Ligand code: SF4
């Protein structure tokens with residue numbers, strides 16, 4: 128009986144997580160377009176619903192009803208596989224992410240995470256790394272020069288930014304003496320890691336921007352020179368898959384930043400519910416992502432590589448050494 | 456000395472991303488400044504100034520008679536040759552146009568006809584919504600020109616409007632003067 132309840136709870140949690148993650152990109156696209164509009168002194172969507180609130184729904188209907196086009200020269204199997212490969216890893220990662228300690232419902236304590244892995248951080252990085260397969264395969268299968276160029280770029284970018292990203296979190300792991308995200312947040316109950324790890328945060332966030340392929344590192348889909356990069360040939364629902372995956376990764380990087388450097392659900396000064404604190408912090412970082420997008424121009428490809436290997440990598444290594452010396 | 460200080464200052468600025476922060480500050484300011492979008496045509500509409508050169512109109516004198524004396528000066532000065540005037544003699548013995556046609560498809564809205572007219576009979580008014588599916592519809596005759604709206608008394612404002620698509624697509628306004636659109640533009 129116990130086992131059935133526990134299993135049912137896990138299934139329920141996973142279903143809820145998937146539902147939230149699938150639905151969250153809808154309001155996020157609206158928010159992004161509103162922010163874009165207001166930064167450029169425009170209004171953004173205004174016509175569908177109150178202040179364009181139903182615009183994402185209209186877009187969704189449009190994407191669903193659009194022709195699902197597969198180029199004749201494309202590798203049909205890989206072409207269909209790629210969006211799923213791009214979509215799945217970001218969802219899988221969220222299994223290891225805690226959103227809080229626990230809440231009590233009807234006298235039962237329910238934990239706000241699906242699983243508390245002791246190697247959660249490692250799991251997160253390993254699974255995010257898989258996302259690059261969707262991009263490579265998508266670009267390759269489309270058999271178009273823009274797509275191939277875009278996926279080559281993305282591939283190189285993701286591989287070179289995963290290294291500083293991985294190094295940047297070592298400092299955090301050293302402080303918390305654990306790889307479990309839950310333990311890392313608990314270790315920040317008094318002082319957030321950002322105080323001890325400003326360099327680590329900087330490297331992690333910049334690498335995260337690159338990992339999520341957001342401006343200023345959106346080389347993969349540089350509209351100006353590549354059409355739309357690896358998803359040039361995609362349309363309809365398959366394109367929507369790539370879009371959703373991009374938004375989920377953006378969320379993921381925000382969530383990880385909050386957990387690793389900004390104390391997770393630990394609040395300061397104002398006593399709010401932990402989950403609300405967590406959501407507010409994540410919302411701030413999501414806003415930061417969008418704000419960056421409409422402020423900065425895109426980096427050139429060689430600059431991108433130079434930043435990754437010549438700036439972020441040495442910085443992250445220096446961060447490890449400094450942390451090691453200071454907290455040994 | 457000061458040059459070296461400047462250099463050091465620039466370097467310190469770069470280290471702390473002063474330039475990026477400045478850009479972010481600018482866009483943040485813009486984010487909360489007023490928008491300049493005009494929700495034309497189904498919510499707002501811009502009213503032209505009185506100096507605006509829109510659709511032509513023909514004037515009447517105090518007795519309600521058309522002012523034009525069919526001297527054909529406007530037709531002569533028009534750089535596009537788009538005015539055609541045919542004179543006739545009315546019951547009172549005055550010279551009047553029996554045919555007065557402007558081909559607005561060719562007109563470049565220079566306003567020379569308005570300047571040339573000795574009888575102050577023709578002018579360019581405030582109407583600017585007369586697109587059409589056929590260039591033949593853009594040839595406007597005498598009676599239509601008499602019915603066109605005259606020059607705007609005031610202008611430059613954005614007023615509430617409504618798109619009416621029932622029989623003819625047209626934009627209806629219901630306010631005399633709205634907010635000043637130009638004021639909303641943030642300049643720096
Ligand atoms: S505005 Fe200029 S182009 Fe138009 S009818 Fe008058 S003179 Fe001709």
Ligand code: SF4
Nearest residue numbers: 523524526527529572
């Ligand atoms: S509108 Fe003026 S210029 Fe033209 S024919 Fe009439 S009186 Fe002459």
